[in-house]
Amino acid sequence: xxxxxHMGSLRRIAVALAGLVAVTAVGTVGYVVxxxxxxxxxxxxxxTVSTVGFREIQPMSPAGIVFTIVLIVVGVGTVLYxxxxxxxxxxxxxxxxxxxxxxMDNRISHLRGHVIVCxxxxxxxxxxxxxxxxxxxxxxxxxxxxxxxxxxxxxxxxVGDVTDDAVLRSAGIxxxxxxxxxxxxxxxxxxxxxxxxxxxxDLVIVARARTAEAKEKMLLAGxxxxxxxxxxxxxRMAAFALQPDVAEFLDVVMRDEYxxxxxxxxxxxxxxxxxxxxxxxxxxxxxxxxxxxxxxxxPGSDLEAKPPAxxxxxxxxxxxxxxxxxxxxxxxxxxRTHE
Numbered sequence: 001x002x003x004x005x006h007m008g009s010l011r012r013i014a015v016a017l018a019g020l021v022a023v024t025a026v027g028t029v030g031y032v033v034x035x036x037x038x039x040x041x042x043x044x045x046x047x048t049v050s051t052v053g054f055r056e057i058q059p060m061s062p063a064g065i066v067f068t069i070v071l072i073v074v075g076v077g078t079v080l081y082x083x084x085x086x087x088x089x090x091x092x093x094x095x096x097x098x099x100x101x102x103x104m105d106n107r108i109s110h111l112r113g114h115v116i117v118c119x120x121x122x123x124x125x126x127x128x129x130x131x132x133x134x135x136x137x138x139x140x141x142x143x144x145x146x147x148x149x150x151x152x153x154x155x156x157x158x159v160g161d162v163t164d165d166a167v168l169r170s171a172g173i174x175x176x177x178x179x180x181x182x183x184x185x186x187x188x189x190x191x192x193x194x195x196x197x198x199x200x201x202d203l204v205i206v207a208r209a210r211t212a213e214a215k216e217k218m219l220l221a222g223x224x225x226x227x228x229x230x231x232x233x234x235x236r237m238a239a240f241a242l243q244p245d246v247a248e249f250l251d252v253v254m255r256d257e258y259x260x261x262x263x264x265x266x267x268x269x270x271x272x273x274x275x276x277x278x279x280x281x282x283x284x285x286x287x288x289x290x291x292x293x294x295x296x297x298x299p300g301s302d303l304e305a306k307p308p309a310x311x312x313x314x315x316x317x318x319x320x321x322x323x324x325x326x327x328x329x330x331x332x333x334x335x336r337t338h339e
Contacts, residue, residue: 016085019078023049027071034064049075105170107156111137113177118162118192120147123208123229124182128155139171162192168199178204181223186214190221197222263293263320264328269337270315280309288330290323 027045032038040057048071060068114137117128124140125147131138132152141158142148148157160167162183173179179196181189189207196205207223209215210230218226239247268274274282285291295307296318303320304311313319321331 012085016078016082020082023071023075023078027075030067030071031064034061034067045071045075048072049079051076051079101159104156104158108139108158108170108172111139111156111172112175113137114139114156114172114175116141116168116171116173116176116179117182118142118179118189119182119184119208120144120151120157121182121184124180127180127182128152139176141167141171163188163195165195165199168192168196173199173203176200176203178206180206180208182208186210186217190214190217193218193221193223261322261324262328263322264332266319266321266328266332266335268313268315268317268319268335271337273334274313274317274319275315276312278310278312279307282313282334284321284331284334288323288334289327290321290331292319292321294320296320 024042024045027049028038028041031041031044036044036057044057046052048068051072115131117124117131117138117140120128120140120142124142128138128140128151132155137156139156139158140148140151141160141162143159143161145159148159151157158167158171160170162168162171162181173196179192181192181196183189183192186209189209193205193207196203203224205223205225207218207221207226209218209226209228212228212231215226215228236247236251279292292307294303294305295311295313296303297314298316319331319335321328323331
């Protein structure tokens with residue numbers, strides 16, 4: 001069910017239930033005014049609007065008879081509307097969808113540092129699978145519920161249109177670490193990029209571009225990175241043709257979840273054991289076993305490959321390192337403030 005349809009179904013059910021409560025309350029108050037004790041007034045109201053009609057609790061005046069006639073007309077109509085809405089929810093799957101949506105909303109509300117994948121086509125599915133295989137928390141959003149079939153159990157999905165800001169909020173954009181936009185059209189991807197950047201200026205946004213022109217527009221719209229999968233695929237094929245061993249090594253290191261070695265980025269937090277010290281002082285290879293391949297001194301600056309031993313690591317720097325998961329975790333601990 002689409003997000004708007006889901007909300008419309010919930011609103012109809014809420015209106016129906018509110019109407020039933022209102023009729024019950026009005027009927028009870030009316031009978032109390034006519035001289036019934038509160039409990040008898042409630043009993044009389046329920047038996048009247050449900051058309052059970054066992055008997056009158058006490059003899060009624062002409063005013064009571066008129067009030068009862070009005071209550072029957074209004075109350076029975078309300079009850080029938082309630083039954084119709086509930087039956088519609090059951091027969092069309094709205095109730096099951098609503099319960100599923102509530103369960104997903106509850107899971108999303110507890111997520112922190114997750115990745116939102118917008119669009120679950122070929123590119124979006126591949127990105128989500130890789131993230132989930134890497135142990136990341138992922139929320140996948142797509143307008144077509146059929147595309148979400150087969151999503152790993154650890155993934156959370158949401159059926160809705162991400163060009164609607166309410167859907168992005170429902171996906172937990174306030175607490176997300178990144179957003180991957182892989183929608184069917186470049187126009188929708190640009191729109192989502194603009195919306196997400198306005199809502200979260202610090203969010204990492206990776207946008208899929210179908211053309212070189214669209215790539216530039218996505219960067220202007222606020223994407224941290226714009227990626228053309230066809231271009232990347234062509235480069236990889238050329239690399240395999242010219243340097244197959246190098247290409248295979250990089251491909252396996254970046255994508256094989258069963259390999260012992262990884263390439264990972266490590267952020268240096270202010271006041272950490274790495275901050276303000278040189279690579280020579282730290283001797284990270286001896287200390288952690290990991291190998292520093294590159295360094296980015298500050299956000300937006302160029303990556304410095306093979307940084308010299310005398311390079312000082314500033315606050316907020318990012319290290320690109322190669323190592324086993326345990327070695328990289330040791331390096332990450334050194335980059336955290338509490339260490």
